[in-house]
Amino acid sequence: MKFYCPVCWHDMPFAGVKCPRCGTDAGQFSSEATFVDKLLSAVFHPEPLTARRAIWILGEKQSEVAVPALAKLLKQGPDLYTLLAIVEALEKIGTPAAREMLQNLSAHKSAIVGREARGSLSRLRQNRQPAVTRS
Ligand SMILES: [Zn+2]
Numbered sequence: 001m002k003f004y005c006p007v008c009w010h011d012m013p014f015a016g017v018k019c020p021r022c023g024t025d026a027g028q029f030s031s032e033a034t035f036v037d038k039l040l041s042a043v044f045h046p047e048p049l050t051a052r053r054a055i056w057i058l059g060e061k062q063s064e065v066a067v068p069a070l071a072k073l074l075k076q077g078p079d080l081y082t083l084l085a086i087v088e089a090l091e092k093i094g095t096p097a098a099r100e101m102l103q104n105l106s107a108h109k110s111a112i113v114g115r116e117a118r119g120s121l122s123r124l125r126q127n128r129q130p131a132v133t134r135s
Pocket residue numbers: 005006007008009010019020021022023024
């Protein structure tokens with residue numbers, strides 16, 4: 001079993017120690033961070049499947065706070081499947097910031113990513129559902 005810092009994803013020798021890179025106390029993080037905080041951190045997980053799962057959940061939750069994290073991840077040049085997960089999540093989130101990112105992704109150097117982003121934008125334009133009321 002491999003352990004990572006839950007904040008910077010540095011390798012840890014074992015669970016329950018402070019991260020040698022960023023000083024995070026993993027136990028404290030896991031008891032104090034919110035579910036969304038943990039998802040936002042997991043977006044940068046070194047194992048792409050874990051990162052993609054977090055991106056998917058953030059999309060399902062229509063989490064507006066995920067947009068800056070997804071933008072940051074995008075700058076790190078993620079793999080194709082992660083890029084497609086980002087596009088899907090941005091469509092579900094659907095805020096102006098998410099749409100702007102989709103607009104930029106529609107010109108992505110990967111033709112598949114560009115096509116998916118254009119599809120997302122066109123679906124968002126067609127079913128202009130009323131904005132979700134947020135408390
Ligand atoms: Zn760390």
